Amino acid sequence: MSYKDNLIKIDAYVAGEQPNKTDFIKLNANENPYPPSPKVMEAIHSFNCGALRKYPSANAVGLVNALAEYHGLKPENVFAGNGTDDVLSLCFRAFFNSGKPILFPDITYSFNTVWCEILRIPYEQIKVDENFNINAKDYRRENGGVVIANPNAPTSIGRDLDFIREILDDNRDVVVIIDEAYVDFGGITAIPLLKEYDNLVITRTFSKSRSMAGMRLGYAMGSTDAICALYAAKDSMNSYPVDSVAQAAGIASIGDEEYFRQTLKKVMATRERLTQEMRKMEFDIPDSSTNFIFAQHKTKSARDIFEYLKSKDIYVRYFNKPRIDNRLRITIGTDNETDMLLKALREY
Amino acid sequence: MSYKDNLIKIDAYVAGEQPNKTDFIKLNANENPYPPSPKVMEAIHSFNCGALRKYPSANAVGLVNALAEYHGLKPENVFAGNGTDDVLSLCFRAFFNSGKPILFPDITYSFNTVWCEILRIPYEQIKVDENFNINAKDYRRENGGVVIANPNAPTSIGRDLDFIREILDDNRDVVVIIDEAYVDFGGITAIPLLKEYDNLVITRTFSKSRSMAGMRLGYAMGSTDAICALYAAKDSMNSYPVDSVAQAAGIASIGDEEYFRQTLKKVMATRERLTQEMRKMEFDIPDSSTNFIFAQHKTKSARDIFEYLKSKDIYVRYFNKPRIDNRLRITIGTDNETDMLLKALREY
Numbered sequence: 001m002s003y004k005d006n007l008i009k010i011d012a013y014v015a016g017e018q019p020n021k022t023d024f025i026k027l028n029a030n031e032n033p034y035p036p037s038p039k040v041m042e043a044i045h046s047f048n049c050g051a052l053r054k055y056p057s058a059n060a061v062g063l064v065n066a067l068a069e070y071h072g073l074k075p076e077n078v079f080a081g082n083g084t085d086d087v088l089s090l091c092f093r094a095f096f097n098s099g100k101p102i103l104f105p106d107i108t109y110s111f112n113t114v115w116c117e118i119l120r121i122p123y124e125q126i127k128v129d130e131n132f133n134i135n136a137k138d139y140r141r142e143n144g145g146v147v148i149a150n151p152n153a154p155t156s157i158g159r160d161l162d163f164i165r166e167i168l169d170d171n172r173d174v175v176v177i178i179d180e181a182y183v184d185f186g187g188i189t190a191i192p193l194l195k196e197y198d199n200l201v202i203t204r205t206f207s208k209s210r211s212m213a214g215m216r217l218g219y220a221m222g223s224t225d226a227i228c229a230l231y232a233a234k235d236s237m238n239s240y241p242v243d244s245v246a247q248a249a250g251i252a253s254i255g256d257e258e259y260f261r262q263t264l265k266k267v268m269a270t271r272e273r274l275t276q277e278m279r280k281m282e283f284d285i286p287d288s289s290t291n292f293i294f295a296q297h298k299t300k301s302a303r304d305i306f307e308y309l310k311s312k313d314i315y316v317r318y319f320n321k322p323r324i325d326n327r328l329r330i331t332i333g334t335d336n337e338t339d340m341l342l343k344a345l346r347e348y
Numbered sequence: 349m350s351y352k353d354n355l356i357k358i359d360a361y362v363a364g365e366q367p368n369k370t371d372f373i374k375l376n377a378n379e380n381p382y383p384p385s386p387k388v389m390e391a392i393h394s395f396n397c398g399a400l401r402k403y404p405s406a407n408a409v410g411l412v413n414a415l416a417e418y419h420g421l422k423p424e425n426v427f428a429g430n431g432t433d434d435v436l437s438l439c440f441r442a443f444f445n446s447g448k449p450i451l452f453p454d455i456t457y458s459f460n461t462v463w464c465e466i467l468r469i470p471y472e473q474i475k476v477d478e479n480f481n482i483n484a485k486d487y488r489r490e491n492g493g494v495v496i497a498n499p500n501a502p503t504s505i506g507r508d509l510d511f512i513r514e515i516l517d518d519n520r521d522v523v524v525i526i527d528e529a530y531v532d533f534g535g536i537t538a539i540p541l542l543k544e545y546d547n548l549v550i551t552r553t554f555s556k557s558r559s560m561a562g563m564r565l566g567y568a569m570g571s572t573d574a575i576c577a578l579y580a581a582k583d584s585m586n587s588y589p590v591d592s593v594a595q596a597a598g599i600a601s602i603g604d605e606e607y608f609r610q611t612l613k614k615v616m617a618t619r620e621r622l623t624q625e626m627r628k629m630e631f632d633i634p635d636s637s638t639n640f641i642f643a644q645h646k647t648k649s650a651r652d653i654f655e656y657l658k659s660k661d662i663y664v665r666y667f668n669k670p671r672i673d674n675r676l677r678i679t680i681g682t683d684n685e686t687d688m689l690l691k692a693l694r695e696y
Contacts, residue, residue, distance in 0.1 A: 001521040006446040012583030035398035050383035052562035085586040098354040173349040199351040214400035214592035235360030238433040244562035
């Protein structure tokens with residue numbers, strides 16, 4: 001017997017490649033091409049570092065208050081964590097204790113299956129249709145919870161509130177998580193439904209639309225009972241997940257709506273241009289409500305294009321997985337990066 | 349049926365009270381009374397905030413390299429996380445999968461039982477003796493792992509390497525975690541034993557000796573296999589637990605040994621003074637190897653003293669728990685705070 005026999009054995013989540021060099025175009029992790037608000041920089045550069053000797057607000061009270069005000073909610077309906085992955089993993093732990101399988105699409109954020117495995121939550125992956133659409137009726141069956149990303153990733157497809165409402169109506173006795181990581185890029189938020197459905201929990205991130213992937217900030221919105229369960233889950237793992245600097249930076253970001261809107265507008269304009277140009281090159285691309293597109297060429301192999309772009313120091317995301325192994329997920333970069341991508345694609 | 353039926357039910361960890369006011373003396377969370385190194389402030393105030401648009405180094409490579417060099421280890425033997433609570437919870441998940449009970453003292457960090465409950469790890473709490481000493485022989489029995497804080501908390505007692513070696517020798521087939529959260533204040537580190545014992549994992553925090561509780565940084569040191577298991581556990585929950593600013597701040601702290609030594613010296617000098625003065629007032633206090641003392645008065649009730657100090661705006665920690673409910677855990681503050689504490693105790 002060795003201590004090694006009892007080490008954890010699990011297939012962990014694999015994030016987008018981070019090449020060990022600096023001079024390349026990185027369109028593989030859905031990062032924002034623009035920096036965070038100058039107010040975020042101000043908050044960090046004027047942070048009172050003496051305060052670091054103390055623990056942060058355990059429940060990130062200032063940040064939670066700012067988020068609640070921003071979204072027109074009460075603070076007791078908001079929970080902040082160390083990135084959406086932290087928040088979602090706590091959601092899975094806090095909400096899905098029925099022993100019944102939870103449901104999510106077969107093509108969606110691939111961390112879902114990992115959390116289920118490690119937390120021993122049974123799950124069923126429901127097939128999206130051949131156009132990658134989620135069919136709400138498929139979620140009308142006995143289950144322990146539902147997790148839908150809207151807009152979905154890596155498909156980039158956003159759905160309207162009738163769709164969300166149908167899923168919520170069919171699943172009043174379980175928590176339905178709507179992950180709105182990408183919603184700011186043209187999706188439709190379910191926040192107005194929080195008043196009607198106490199089983200709805202919405203998650204958000206600062207990593208995409210707020211250009212703060214490096215700061216690790218995510219949050220959840222839901223009923224007081226659901227948020228209390230999240231605090232219980234947090235306080236059973238790590239009492240202080242959000243550090244003091246991140247809390248200050250998050251508050252600063254929330255306070256700069258103008259910069260936020262400008263950045264979103266730029267990303268969406270570039271997305272429309274990239275989509276149109278690539279469609280002219282015979283790429284099939286669903287209309288995106290996110291900061292990436294999900295492209296398939298009519299004749300060329302996605303893997304070959306992926307390798308070619310990589311050889312040109314342009315990194316996009318290729319998934320070697322059934323049903324999507326001939327598609328590329330391409331993050332929207334700056335206009336200049338987009339020009340270089342289009343040039344490389346044309347050359348190919 | 350309601351979604352509420354399946355919400356998590358657990359008794360979470362309760363941290364030290366955080367009074368909702370500013371003008372008080374806070375000696376209840378073992379925070380350092382001195383600010384972090386000026387180099388930490390420099391690192392934060394000169395941080396390139398544009399870089400926040402990108403995800404941080406998922407494995408905190410720069411910080412891990414700095415820690416490895418500092419401790420004379422290889423980077424593959426160091427793991428960094430979002431505070432020691434994050435690191436320890438990942439350790440419990442990564443190492444204790446045998447189904448056999450893990451062992452730890454009945455009087456030690458109270459988060460241990462919470463992690464066992466939530467991760468469904470069986471455990472046995474081994475009684476410390478009447479002087480709060482851990483008897484190494486008590487850990488010579490079949491088990492799934494051992495967790496010892498050295499120095500221990502809230503007892504403040506540090507043990508030597510013979511003691512650690514005995515526990516390691518008796519438990520070669522399981523992981524033995526030595527939590528060295530307080531070791532810099534006069535404890536004896538087990539780092540030299542890492543070469544001999546591949547089942548040894550040591551955890552550390554930036555929260556106490558490095559005055560960075562607000563920044564959320566902790567780390568583990570162990571065999572390559574153990575550290576790999578920690579990465580697998582991390583990548584099954586949250587790929588990026590340590591944000592980019594925290595990584596930079598941690599590297600800066602590690603780089604300022606002189607400030608670090610000065611701060612430790614001040615805290616230890618104040619501790620000796622406080623201990624001697626309180627012993628004169630008939631307090632029983634074990635010799636502390638930490639930044640707190642564990643005091644019991646010969647005749648007065650700990651709870652009464654706790655309430656009295658609170659009424660004077662001095663917050664210390666009182667545990668309403670068997671065997672330690674007549675003791676106070678008092679964090680070492682500044683010299684001025686210590687004078688005010690001593691004055692209040694004399695008045696009482």
